[in-house]
Amino acid sequence: MAELTVCAPAKINLHLEVLGLRADGFHELAMVMQSIELVDALHLAPSADGTISLRCDRPDLPVDGSNLIVRAATMLRERSGLPELGAHIRLEKRIPVGAGLAGGSSDGAAALVGLQALWGLRFSHPELLAMAAELGSDMPFCLDGGTQLCFGRGEVLEKVPPAEGDPLAVLLLKHPASSVSTPWAYGRCRELRGHAYLRDPHAFAQRREALRRSPLLAGLAGTAAMPPVRNDLQEVVEPEVASVREGLELLRRSDRPLAVAMSGSGPSLFAVFPDLDCAQAAQAALAAACTAAGFESWACAFRPRGVSLEP
Template structure:
């Protein structure tokens, strides 16, 4: 384990947005076959992790709505990593400063779990390599492996088959969410499946075709600022039944200089892309009162090239 001088680590845990979310179909294991582009943004939670001597994991947070017991992915991540270490004496005190909204389609919980894996791997001197951490992350949830390295990645399968790409962009974005609204991701996938996946059998050739199409065209679509559009299949379900998402997208689409808008993940967070961070800031300054009066929290963000980082 770390020496006494190094008995604490600080970790940045970024949110993500979906720049493409395509549901190819439902698999025999009841998961959905996906083709996605996920992108980390500079909206961060922060974890402080300190060694303790009582062989247990403790979590505290400034977010009172968040469970801090074994239902929390941070604790689940710590217990799983401890199990892989085969050292029952390991313990830690974890403090979470929460900035990413909960239940928002921004992978806040998954990012926190990834941060716990990276931070505890360092603090406990386990020296598990990236491939090992990605394998462990996959046991915690489909988005957790992406969050380890973050940046811009094509994500296939359940979301755990990752292909990182060095996508460089100056885009800025305005992100909004109604703090009183959250959405169940499994519930939305279930509704999507009932409406769009009934009777459809997944063909391996078709899966490979959709993956190839996204690899060849995904970045091109994002670089074409005159015809830019973002696909999110789950939005078809959510926009029909969730007024917050429907109204949020309407507000964002009407902003000056907005290139396109979309829901992130299963919602209810929505975002608008702008050609630069300055354009996003300027639009936000002009419209933040309107956005707040409509019942939304808002953030101005930009893309970042990495996932979890120790600071």
């Protein structure tokens, strides 16, 4: 088979609520996640000797068994029962690494979709989702993408219908020298907010239902004004990470953003705009200030789907 290409989009969190702790030690979450048109590309070709190899145009990115692409490929081959399957994989990395944008998870999800096609496998979509959930909490969302309510650890998905008209867009900022440890962010959240955690499964269910009926979904549908974005991790990260504070202040200076927030555990930051033209105009207006402060920026539209095979 000829080489296949799979697009792996980034995501942002339009809502991230830490409800409490689960019996398995993970945090119970209520989120709204959104795919955006900032994508990595995976190029896949069969290998004659049954090896799985990964190359990347970012030399600082691991390409061994710690990479989710390799882990996804290995799992898919093991579940197929066909140990002779192999692939040469080349990753074009455009999503910044360690940014709270699920780039690694999206790449892993893209490997599942692309290798299923390359190897001629017939796993059902629910089976692929189950494999994705084993590999990472964000991976099921990255597989399906679009706009989704995400519950549990993030792997329980409920699709939100796309709005009519032009898609919303974001201006993203990230300082290349800045990083935030996700385990640290959740640990710090527990330290500072653990006293307010919900402990009753019925209370979890009530918060999930409240999110289903929230003004945010009306704002995304264009039937109401966009409310402020809630990110419980931003509350603990922003006071302790200077680049997050500086980037949020820059975005708040842009021309009439609909919302400004941090994505996931950071350190990427975003402002939502009515369309891509507005996001690009904001990027141009803030270009000098972003350069002076050392920030990289991207303007991109909301994306209605997750990973996808290129035609």
